[in-house]
Amino acid sequence: MPQIDDAPEAPAAAGVDNAVSVRGVSKTYGEVEALKDLSLDFPRGQLTSLLGPSGCGKTTLLKIIAGLLEPNSGEIEVNGQPVTGPGPDRAFVFQDFALLPWASVVRNVAFGLELRGVAKPEREEVAQKYISDVGLGGFENAYPHELSGGMRQRVGLARALSVDAQVLLMDEPFSAVDEQTRRKFQEDLLSLVQNENKTFIFVTHSIEEAVYVSDQIAILLPRPSRVLEIIKPSGFRHKGADTIRRDTEYLDIVDRIWASLRSYVE
Amino acid sequence: MPQIDDAPEAPAAAGVDNAVSVRGVSKTYGEVEALKDLSLDFPRGQLTSLLGPSGCGKTTLLKIIAGLLEPNSGEIEVNGQPVTGPGPDRAFVFQDFALLPWASVVRNVAFGLELRGVAKPEREEVAQKYISDVGLGGFENAYPHELSGGMRQRVGLARALSVDAQVLLMDEPFSAVDEQTRRKFQEDLLSLVQNENKTFIFVTHSIEEAVYVSDQIAILLPRPSRVLEIIKPSGFRHKGADTIRRDTEYLDIVDRIWASLRSYVE
Amino acid sequence: MKVYGYQLPAMSSLILWGLLWEIVGRAGVTFFIPPLSDVLYTLYTVIGTPAFVKAMSETAYAFVVGVFSAVVIGVPVGILMGKSRLLDELLLPWVNIFLSAPLTALVPVLMVLFGFGMKSIIITTTLFAIWIIILNSRAGVMQINRSLVDMARSFGASPMDAFFKIYFWAALPEILGGIRIGVIRAVKGVIIGQLLISIVGFGALFELYSTNFLMKHFWAVLLVLFAMAFTISELLAYLERRVSYYAAKR
Amino acid sequence: HAAKIKIALAETPSDELAAFFVALDRAKANGLDYEWTAFSDEELAIQAVLSGQMDIGFGTPYAAMQKSKAPIRIIYQLSKLKFFPVTSKKYSKLEELDGQPILLHSRGGGTDSIANVIEDKLKIKLGKRSYVPGSANRIVALIAGQTDATIVDLSNKNKLVKQQGDKFNVLPMFEVDASDEALFANLDWIKANEKDVGIFVKALLSVYQDMAKDPTIISKQTDPNGPIGQLPKEILDSLDGFYKDAIEGGLYDPNGGGRKAAKADMEWYHAAGQLTGELSSLKIEDFWYLKPLDSAK
Amino acid sequence: MLKRSILLKLLSAAIVFGAWEIAGRIPVSYAFPTFLESMSALITLTLEGTIFTAYAETLKPLVVGVIISAVLGIGLGLWIGLSAKFDWLFSPIFIVMQSAPLAALIPLLVMAYGIGLTSKVFVVCIMAMPVIVLNTSGAVRNTPSVFKEMARSFLASERDIIFKVIIPAASPIIFSGLRLGISAGFIGAILSELKITPTGVGDIITYSRSIADYPSMYAAIFSIILLAVLFLNVLEKLENYLFEGNNRGYASD
């Protein structure tokens, strides 16, 4: 049975194990106030989506969790430890791919391992596996400029997967792939969540996608961003990809989120 | 009643007025065969979507219709006249926006009119109207690098609209705007199709979007591209944006197209 | 350019210009343009003489040392300026001044400050080359995609890793472009140094040949110099093309 | 043993420096260790000695001796100011240059001072002076018709006369004993290196005296592997002619100048405006150091 | 922010001039005056008006040469960038010219064009033109084809494309070429005054050197550098004014 848990202000229930928790984070860029006193928990082994209008601070939040940006105030804990900088427990999929243009696909995918000092044959073997996983087999020696946008995005995905981090921070990871490939990736993502005990923090603009893949969806207000509500569309998974899109409960949630967001358009 | 007309090889029925017709067009880039003997009609006053995997030649076809590329063989007619180059009857929305970085928003939007020799006060007045229409009022004097991706795309849209051409060639015009804005634009597009007798040729990766906005959807095969089938999801419009997404017939068409395309993934 | 479908090599038009030179020379328009063939013959006769070899090695020495120091100092300074705002604000005005200043006017000052002879010539050469190298390296770093830096940090890159695996490579197209322009300027610098400071190397030969109206000799040395500058600049242009595939995509 | 002495030449080695290099070879045979650097003009050679980067320099640093705080002294006169007014056929006497434009080497340079003294002695006023460094370049300008009057050095005058003597006039001029090039150094350095300076001056004097008797010894004694011997054949072939003309024209004083040259210099450069103050108050000791030359004789 | 950057500029100027003053006081050489001596010489030269007559002389070949190089250089650059034939024929000439050791060529120029204004203008042009031509042609060739395509789809004529798309798109590179060209032109002007005929500022430099008036010599050098920098700042302002949108600001901020 799908359940919609709707308690944005409720403290994390005792016994729920949070991989990441964000407490009262604020961030300003010069004049621009991007985040304001934002708190949010990310349960271990689950996928949490961030939904919100463009420019509301989703990327900013992800970077703060990654330890790439310092918040002006507030605290972030990963596995109970306060974050002071980037760490091997988190991996990032960048909105703009962030591939090294001078390096081949295999070197790009293996770059995270290279920086961790893994020996070449070993890291290339790992890279090879993930390259095949994202459907880029045969393009190992191509350079990013020889790939289409969607293919580049998949290289960034493979790189983040290859370091085997516990927490994956994914900033619109499927935005440039075509609809067909996107659907395949959604399935892959779901099976990753199910089979490995990893925690995903996922940014998307597509409500349908968020509802389909998430354990929990956080809807963010426009700048300065705070959490408007948290929706837990759990229980869809067993229904299968082909039928779920006709499921009334699924469609209800989509409509509800849409109604929430809509008030901020125009 | 929604109807699905499914006759890819059927000649254009007598009496149907085609604004654009493409006959047996082939195009190769060096070794790469992008289009092969492609024929397609675009009825006047209707919106035709092109759907197909990334790199299948959609942009190429649009550019050939615009007169920007010469096909290797085949013919294109616009309003019964063979195309020999760009003309005032067609306007293009570019996939990569193609804004002049040194010109302000208002100059960019008015650029098409500027090239047609319209006097400055007059063209700026027109530009102003379309800037407000796409929701960029207040950004008239900003430069492209000061805008977000979605805003840039809207400038390109306003520019194409402002020259008041009969045929609009739109290459993934909503790809960079967020879901919320995208839905608004879809509504705007539908009212444009309904109220002005313009012909739209529309490229998208989203099946839902195509089904929702199109009078006719052409599904293209992967490279070298030909038309696999033509689907006419006419009759949804009166149902309204909010309810249509639950409509079974709508969902059937989406599923059918998805099934068609799916065979080309992996 | 294509002729009858055949792609002419880029520099082949020089042959045409050489022919024109030969014709003007043969026509005897003025005594200071001897026919190219005579010049080439003179070049053949002088190229092995000890005086020529000495001049060549003196010039090459000053040039190589000068360019080398310009690169070794210029690239890191440029990269650091691109990374550090404070350093940039302190140094940028001077880099711009020296880039646009008529360095020729500075040569007399250099001599006083750095001594006469080879050292000053090398410094002149360096000064002609270094500013554009600094500025280009800086520009290369400034336009770096911030995401690449973030990416490296998120995967735990050390500052050294970041410098050698990200900044240097990201700025490489600009750095090479800067070095190419710098090298061309350095050719001018080394000759100006050899003419305005102490007269050695090719500068001495030019002075000697022109005051004695030995035009064939004069042109012969000039040809060698052109060839030298041309080769180096084409070599660097080739390297630049090798990395240009990613220049527009960073 | 003292370090190598560093000699600052004011031009690149060519025919005019052949005698100097023969003298250097002789000095070397007597134990003088040296290296030389050619500067593009004498001001640079002067600056180099002023800053102590070079030990001995070429030039006539009278202004610098008076103005700067460094004790610079001349020890040997290398050549005299033998310059020749050459003109197109328009003029045949110096007097006719009154009010006419003229082309000179540089403002404040040797030819400029010649022009000043010409004005002084003949009570005329030359017209607009323009400047082109290098006698060779001024000859070119004259041949090309860009000027009608200029002042050039001996070898270029001879070249002109040889090639186009019929088209140009060399105007007769009074004798000048003042120095064009002299050897100078910092007094403190001279005193500290008295022995080397002695060897050097002695070698110069012997060459100048031998050359006065037989100008061809220069080409005979030039080291074929030295800087002069390596010059193009065209230049080497002209050495004998050049020194024959130079000796005839009195370019070189076989006695190295000395007191006579010092006096002539002070008068000349005072008249030319490079030395300031009362002529009578100028003292030889402030400009020349005569001991090495005296003991060489 | 503005205050801070001005402060830093003043600070770095103070450091450099201070070092100069100290080096002059040591002194590093009898021929090296202090900063203050040089500045007072500059003031004297200015009050006497010497500096103005000198610049009237120096600027003549410079301005004429720079204008010729800019107009001809940009024109030729456009042409070379637009036509493969011209590119093939002329590019190598300018590449060779760019590496020409001009100082050595000056005697030839004197022989060909004499000692007057013509030679000096020529020197300035030879120095300034190649970089202007090469930058312009390169920028024209590299104009992103999307812009050209877009303009064509909105019915631009060839002329429109050149003036409304290619030139503005190429303008940052053209201007940086102009900058380098003008600075090379300054080098040429000074070189021609040092090596052809000492007039103008070159004359102040050589004359004060020959009479060992080193402060004046340094004052003249200082003034020419100042002038070059001013000139280029004006150019930068002009560029910002003409093509405002091309100024994207600090990338790192």
Ligand SMILES: Nc1ncnc2c1ncn2[C@@H]1O[C@H](COP(=O)(O)OP(=O)(O)OP(=O)(O)O)[C@@H](O)[C@H]1O
């Ligand atoms: N480096 C920066 N300097 C100044 N402002 C910034 C910077 N980065 C982001 N901002 C501002 O902070 C706000 C949040 O930006 P952020 O990139 O986090 O948005 P987002 O939610 O990821 O948007 P999108 O959906 O477009 O990716 C925006 O308004 C943006 O203008």
Ligand SMILES: Nc1ncnc2c1ncn2[C@@H]1O[C@H](COP(=O)(O)OP(=O)(O)OP(=O)(O)O)[C@@H](O)[C@H]1O
């Ligand atoms: N200028 C070009 N030179 C060479 N090949 C090209 C060129 N432009 C396009 N192609 C090739 O032609 C094919 C079709 O390209 P096109 O841009 O028309 O695809 P598309 O359907 O618009 O793809 P997308 O959905 O990614 O925009 C691609 O395989 C591409 O590699």
Ligand SMILES: [Mg+2]
């Ligand atoms: Mg973002």
Ligand SMILES: [Mg+2]
């Ligand atoms: Mg496309």
